[in-house]
Amino acid sequence: MTLLALVALPFVGAILVALLGERLAPSRFISLAAALAEAALAGVAIADMSGRIVPSLSWAPGGILGMVPLSLALDGLSAPLVALTALLAVVATLASWGIADRPRAHHALLLALEGAVMCVFLAADLVLFYVAWEAVLIPMYFLIGLWGHENRKHAATKFFLFTFVGSAFMLIGVLAAISGTGATVLSDVPRVLTPSTQRLVFWLMAAGMLVKLPAFPVHTWLPEAHVEAPTAGSIMLAGVLLKMGGYGLMRVAAPLCPAAFAEAAPILFALGAIGTVYGALAALAQTDLKRLVAYSSVAHMGFVLVALATGTAMGFAAAMLVMVSHGLVAGLAFFLVGSLADRTHTRHIAELRGLGGSVPRWSTLFVFTSLASLGLPALSGFPGELMSVLEAFKAFEWWSVAAVAGVLLAATYNLRAVRAVVYGEPVERWASLADVSVREMLAAAPLVLGIVVLGVWPGVVTAMTEPAVATIVQLVQGGVR
């Protein structure tokens, strides 16, 4: 029942905010309470799961509900992402504290988004997974379309179209898989798809997941969506929504079509490696700070593909590490850029100069984020990217040098941004800029802490993923069970 509560609580919160917001209390307080309760619940569920001999929880209703494909499960593969989602939802709520335009709707949508994403990560049924996957689109679409910046309509439509087209392919894949296996439950689907069906199903599903990730060359919706999205939208988009792609590949596509996944590995690797270099180079050329962070997401998510393509347990664990790390780092980066842009009303790198002197706390956090983003050891980016590269060399030998080039380039755009924005003589224009407030420090603190903990002790995630990953990797390496 905890799992059902985990999915339902944000929706209940969203309804409460929509009905009672501003009447009983400002909607942001109700919203924050719901997000905190959800985070606490996620903590309880994960602690419960970790304590078990077989570390997984599941909930499958019987009786009349048993007719409906509605079952949930929490295991080592979903737990890190559930925790990440719960954490970022709190941060996003705090980041939208100052929203004055239709705050009720904004906060309700944010909670609904959290609930839908939770449902994606907890779904133990293919149909539920797909429904939740699609449901995520709706609140995100409105968040961008209604609270975004100048060009929001175009960005929101583009976001919708890209992911919707991708999902349409995925839908066909899901239907083909269901008709091929005759079952919709994810965990115990007999792996009886013929190789040619596998190939078809895999690529149909991968189409949706690669768009979401996003992988080169279907990434162009991302920068626009990020630039136009409100801060909370960007945090959730980069922090959690992109993870759905990697999670889908690991949880759904690979176990359903293990032979096809193994066969596709070189292509996935190539897309990932190109993404790491391409994203980094594009980030290097940006003049808009938020766009720069958006392209860095393309680069980081490239490592997820590189790691997954290795098909090893360590590779899958590395993919998970990169995803969680990117959730924390990109979440913090978008939070910082958003809170800065709220004050300066510009995100143009050339105009933002010498902030180190005028807003020292913000600058310290920004330097920290950049160092985390470039993969500095002892911060969260390092373990995942290191293992991606090491495992990629095992699988693809010298081709993996391409991904290593991404490691090198990651330093260029991050340090360039730091130099342009933080360093230099303080300028008159930003002399009276307000530094990070206590509320913002509170929002950033758990992310900073998470980045350090994950960097120093990545075992906290890999210990969780171990059994679940072992099962999937066995399938991938052994072909058909």
Place this chain on the structure above:
Amino acid sequence: MGALLVSIGLPLAITVVIVAGGARSVRVTRVFALAGPLAALAAGASLIASAHGGAAAPSWNGAWLAQGGAAAPVGFAGDALAALMLVIVGAVAACVVAFSWGYMAHEDGQPRYYAVLMLFVSAMSVLVLADNLVTLFIGWELVGACSYLLIGFWYRKPAATRAAIKAFMTTRVGDVAMLVGMAVLWRHAGTLSVREIVAALPRMEPGVITAAALLLFGGAAGKSAQFPLHIWLPDAMEGPTPVSALIHAATMVASGVFLVARTWPVFEASALARTVMLAIGVVTALYAAVVALAQTDIKKMLAYSTISQLGFMFAALGAGAWGAAMFHLTTHAAFKALLFLAAGSVIHGAGTQDMREMGGLAKAMPVTAACWTAGALALSGWWPLSGFFSKDAIVAAVGHVSSVASAALILTSALTALYVWRATALAFLGSRRSDQHAHESGIAMAAPLAVLAVLAVGLGWFGRPFFELLSAEEAHPAAATIALAVVAVAAGTAAAFAWWARGREAPESGVCGSAWDRVRAGFGVDAALQAVTVRPVLALARWLDDVADERIIDRLAEGSGKLAVAAGGALAKLQSGEADVYASFVAVGFVVLAAIVLWAGGR
């Protein structure tokens, strides 16, 4: 175990306390900060004592991350090599912290300075105590980040921030090579533990070992500023001078040498890698000594000198004499830190870094002048100072392998004496060439100078116990080699004073000209490298952003989307931007979904 904890943990704890604002008063912070290096020093000394007593090196291994049978652990081991490095780091860092009390007294941002300095000591301890390459790499990258933050300490100065990025990026080129080297070992040896790699060497193909060795050397060459990756070190002098002494002379830049010594069996198994190392080392030593001749900035002169001396160490490694390389690393740490701190004292007292504006400082700053002279004697290799012994050990070892290489090193020795004594004469002898009033530095700055001067003078006599401690083979130079080296140093020194005497009033007058400017700029290596790396990458990035991403990929994607929309006809209104259209769109989507759910559920 205790030693490991103290040397890594205490400096780190100090960093955390300073960052958390626990030491608000600068006066408290800076005294407090002395505890970090002293902890490392004490830990190193106790490890040396136990290693000397024949005790097994204490070690500690912990899980870091593991999956499916593969594991990357963190591991530390306090063997003699690690202990030696800890002592060097602790001793030099302690001197540097004390020196900074005076040198940085009037600067803003001192908490940040000391916090990063302590983080550096902690990261350096991780690096030297590491038992496996992952742990070593963690320390390796962290010291690089501290170097970046400290070079850019004066973050309002464009030159400083440019130098900081350049340092980080250039060394990262090496780090990336090292990363690939680690990947090669991960694949072929199946482990990154140094001991297990050594055990796996007999099973590995020679080609693989050579690739791994060369790639690891790439990392070392970046960190230790070997040609052509040396370009960042002269620029790094934009950082505060005590930082230059600690990070960019004594410890971090020498960690490349340490890396090779730590993974020595890999290099022992590859003759090609050793040859490459010897060649690069000799070329770097000679090249940097020539460029040092033309410098007018006292710190840049010392920076090129450091590059040159590191070249000596790599030449020793290439000749198979890792013990001699470590010996020179040790003496160099003492005398180069001394020279840098003395230069800092000069800059502090005379208010300029330009040697052409100095002159006659010996009278105004006698203590500094005496200490500098001790450092110069040691660097140029005059008997009986430390540099004489360690440099001769290298020349002798290289002589066993290649006479051309050892001849080049002897020539470099002569050039070394030439540049350092000419600088000494320019700064301290003659009369003042600018009208600024110079003054001697206070006791906080003089005391560390004196400590380092004692070390620079005396360390050379401890060669025998040094080699015994490391259980490395000691090279015994032939009498002829010693004679040649002494003649070379004497000739260089004499030439320096002759040169100085000729252009006493207007130095540089004799050799002005575009050719000399080119030498000063390092023969244009830096500019050429920038032209073939940085600019193309930036151009590619811009092209990719303007053309590829927006005009090709995005248009294709959006175009195919539009095509689909147009073909759909019914969805053509999507572009109109009406909210109710979107809403109905979403509603239709939900109806479709509900249908699927029911269909699937009914099966």
